[in-house]
Amino acid sequence: MKELQEFTKKYQKELDYHIKEDNYDRSKESLLMNHMLLSTEVAEIAELLRELFTTTNEKKIEGLAEIEAFKYAKGKISDDLGKEISDCVAYLCKLANFFERDIEKDFYDKMEEVKQRVKR
Incomplete structure (x- = not known):
């Protein structure tokens, strides 16, 4: 995951797709735009899942x-x-890069937190 994050950082800077950090308004605008774009991509996954179930029913x-x-x-x-x-x-x-987070570490930490919650 660290390699993905590093690749993404360089790739997005190269294409000027990174979240702007030069001032608050630009950061805010960039973060909101990226939130909308992420939400759109998640919705596209939902559409594909709907297609999965529709196609399954049609084939049945x-x-x-x-x-x-x-x-x-x-x-x-x-x-x-x-x-x-x-x-x-x-x-x-x-x-994650904008907030200087290590996704891999955060992921494993969160999974451990969930495991501890489930074991209670």
Whole structure:
């Protein structure tokens, strides 16, 4: 994940896609824009999941067994889903980099916190 964050930092600076830090108003505008863009990408994942279930039902009506219909639909959206997940990761890396967070460490710390909560 550290490599992804580092790649993202360089890539976004190169394309001038990084969150601006030169003054409060530019940072605020950049953060809000990136929040909207991330939200849009998450919504695109939701649309693909809807397509997954719609296609599964259509294929079942056409006579495919449910598991086969589901496998077909899953294959149909897989490439696009990968692209949308990648867009989300890019925006999350951008936010993490702005706040100087180590996503990998934060992730494992959070998973441990959840595990401790579940064990109670």
